[in-house]
Amino acid sequence: MKYKAKCEIQLEGKPSDSVLVMPEPEKLCIPLESTRFLFESVEVKEGQSVQPGQVLARDLNNYSVPLLAPRAGKVKLGEVENHIVLDEITQQEEEPYDHREDEAHIPKEMGSIGLKRYKLLALGAWQFVYDAHSFKLPDPFGTPRAVIVSTVNLEPYTARGEVQLQKRLANFTRGLEHLQSLLEYQPIYLVMPDINSEFSRKLQDSVRGYAWVKPIQIAPKYPSDNFAVMARQLGFNKEEDNPVWAMRTEAILAIDRALTLSKPSTVRIISFGGPMVKKPVHLKAMPGYPLKDILADRIESGPVRIIDGGVLTGAMVSDQQKGLTAECNGLTVLAEHSDREFLSFVRPGFDRQSYGKCYMSALRGAFKERLNTALRGEKRPCVACGFCEEVCPAGIMPYMIHKTLYSGELEDVEQMRVDLCVGCGMCSFVCPSKIDLRGEFVKAQEDIERELHAQEVQA
Numbered sequence: 001m002k003y004k005a006k007c008e009i010q011l012e013g014k015p016s017d018s019v020l021v022m023p024e025p026e027k028l029c030i031p032l033e034s035t036r037f038l039f040e041s042v043e044v045k046e047g048q049s050v051q052p053g054q055v056l057a058r059d060l061n062n063y064s065v066p067l068l069a070p071r072a073g074k075v076k077l078g079e080v081e082n083h084i085v086l087d088e089i090t091q092q093e094e095e096p097y098d099h100r101e102d103e104a105h106i107p108k109e110m111g112s113i114g115l116k117r118y119k120l121l122a123l124g125a126w127q128f129v130y131d132a133h134s135f136k137l138p139d140p141f142g143t144p145r146a147v148i149v150s151t152v153n154l155e156p157y158t159a160r161g162e163v164q165l166q167k168r169l170a171n172f173t174r175g176l177e178h179l180q181s182l183l184e185y186q187p188i189y190l191v192m193p194d195i196n197s198e199f200s201r202k203l204q205d206s207v208r209g210y211a212w213v214k215p216i217q218i219a220p221k222y223p224s225d226n227f228a229v230m231a232r233q234l235g236f237n238k239e240e241d242n243p244v245w246a247m248r249t250e251a252i253l254a255i256d257r258a259l260t261l262s263k264p265s266t267v268r269i270i271s272f273g274g275p276m277v278k279k280p281v282h283l284k285a286m287p288g289y290p291l292k293d294i295l296a297d298r299i300e301s302g303p304v305r306i307i308d309g310g311v312l313t314g315a316m317v318s319d320q321q322k323g324l325t326a327e328c329n330g331l332t333v334l335a336e337h338s339d340r341e342f343l344s345f346v347r348p349g350f351d352r353q354s355y356g357k358c359y360m361s362a363l364r365g366a367f368k369e370r371l372n373t374a375l376r377g378e379k380r381p382c383v384a385c386g387f388c389e390e391v392c393p394a395g396i397m398p399y400m401i402h403k404t405l406y407s408g409e410l411e412d413v414e415q416m417r418v419d420l421c422v423g424c425g426m427c428s429f430v431c432p433s434k435i436d437l438r439g440e441f442v443k444a445q446e447d448i449e450r451e452l453h454a455q456e457v458q459a
Helices: 108-122 169-181 198-207 227-233 249-261 291-295 387-391 398-405 410-415 426-430 437-458
Strands: 019-021 028-031 055-059 065-068 072-076 083-090 146-150 188-192 214-217 244-248 268-273 281-285 304-308 330-335
Touching (some): 065 108, 146 169, 146 249, 169 249, 244 249, 291 330, 387 398, 387 426, 398 410, 398 437
Parallel strands (some): 019 281, 146 244, 268 330
Antiparallel strands (some): 072 083, 268 281
């Protein structure tokens, strides 16, 4: 199936290429839940002193992926609900990784490759790896058909690969070499925005001779950088027992850190953008970094909505969340629009964009919009305009799936290939009725897997 990408999203608030190193925090408030992980198995006690890189908790349903302490400190379990708080923070060297403790967990037939893979899991690097089609954490001891490494991140406002590569090109090259050592004959595809640019040529020259990778150029339009879209464009359809691994720049850097230095990945570069951020920038911070310290004096006054991740696929940060999650790759800050616009239906809309070109802004040409949380549409039943079908990179008919979902017949929804939805959010973005199509389809995929295919396995 041929995937397509038709939209170029232009919004104000794009983070600059510079990286601001955040000062050392007084305490860390580390959430026990992130997009893919639920760290229910807590392995520390109240008042316990921990070292950097020490396991705080594990997600037992995700290959026991660990939640690591980013700094040395004293544990407080009851201070913030659903968080592990580290107080009395100090900077100390990480304890050396001892693989002998983990040898019992490694399949004997995997030998040194198994040791390396478990090391990635133990040192927190594996959490950056995705199954390209399901976006879940792949089996660290499984065998992929191929590996996609992307330096591109097109969703506003997430951390860009070229920013994370600044001054770390040698680390990236070495990480690719390590990645190849984990494989047998599986190909590695290196995705770049322009394989002929100066940056891309420099990157390819750096990699040449150290790891065999095939450079791939993609269209600079969202969601062409979506892992599932890239996998299918390369001819890899979804196969449950034969996955395609996918990872972005930060994953390769984490692999290098783990296998070269035997050190955990406890600090990362995230984006901090959106129209309500005074100076959009990239931040170097760690999981658990207090959100109040990041936001202080850096956002415009007024009610705002904070999103963990990009503006199209990220999740709204609740009042209960106090620190950065373990998977956060960006914070997006939008103005919270609550007032109804007087005579909005007669406003010409020079400052707003619409896929349907129903505003006067269609006469302006391309411009960057100052996005807020206003609907820029009207909540109402589907009007079958077909916009969602036009922008869908998977070639499915979102509006028809939406209407079928009302019948509650999951079998019919499955036959309409909701499984091909890549969760990019473009259908929701262009919908004039402002229906949360992306949320509906993600839930439908989960319901089908749980209610239909789980029954098949039991039968």
